[in-house]
Amino acid sequence: MTENKMGNLKNCKKCNRLFAAVNGHxxxxxxxxxxxxxxxxxxxxxxxxxxxxxxxxxxxxxxxxxxxxxxxxxxxxxxxxxxxIIAFCERCGEPAEGGGRFCPKCIRNLTDGLKAGIGENDQYRTRVGMHIKEKK
Known part of the structure; x- marks a missing residue:
C-alpha cells in the first residue's frame, strides 16, 4: 500500500477501484x-x-x-x-428468530450433537496432561 498526504491508498472491497482511505477502517x-x-x-x-x-x-x-x-x-x-419472520433456517427451512441462521430446534440439535461428539472423546482426555520425567 502506498502512503500519500490524503491517506492510505486501498482497493474498494466491492468494486476494486483504488481510493484514498481517510482512516484505517x-x-x-x-x-x-x-x-x-x-x-x-x-x-x-x-x-x-x-x-x-x-x-x-x-x-x-x-x-x-x-x-x-x-x-x-x-x-x-x-x-x-x-x-x-426475519429469516428462515438454513437447515430445515423453518422460521429463524432474530435474523439468525438456524431455528431454535436446529440450534438445539446441533448443540446436542456437538456435546455428544465431545463426550465420545472423553476417554482420551484422562491421558492428556503434563508428564515430568524423573531425575536420574
Missing part, C-alpha cells in the same frame, strides 16, 4: 458507500410504509439483497415488527 470507496446508503434508505422507507413485511418481501420490494438486509438487522440498524 475504510474498506469501500465513496461511490460504493453512497450505493449502500441509498439502499439502506430505500429499505428503511419501505419498512416504514409496509411495517408487517418480512425480509423477502422487503428485498423484492426494494431490489436490495436479503443478505444486506439481514446484515443491517444483525447490526441493529433495522428493526422489523415483532411478529415478522
Amino acid at each position: 475504510d474498506f469501500l470507496c465513496s461511490r460504493c458507500n453512497e450505493d449502500i446508503d441509498d439502499g439502506f434508505t430505500k429499505v428503511r422507507e419501505y419498512i416504514y410504509d409496509n411495517p408487517t413485511s418480512g425480509v423477502k418481501d422487503v428485498s423484492i420490494g426494494t431490489g436490495i439483497s436479503t443478505e444486506a438486509i439481514l446484515k443491517w438487522i444483525r447490526d441493529g440498524k433495522i428493526v422489523l415488527g415483532e411478529n415478522t
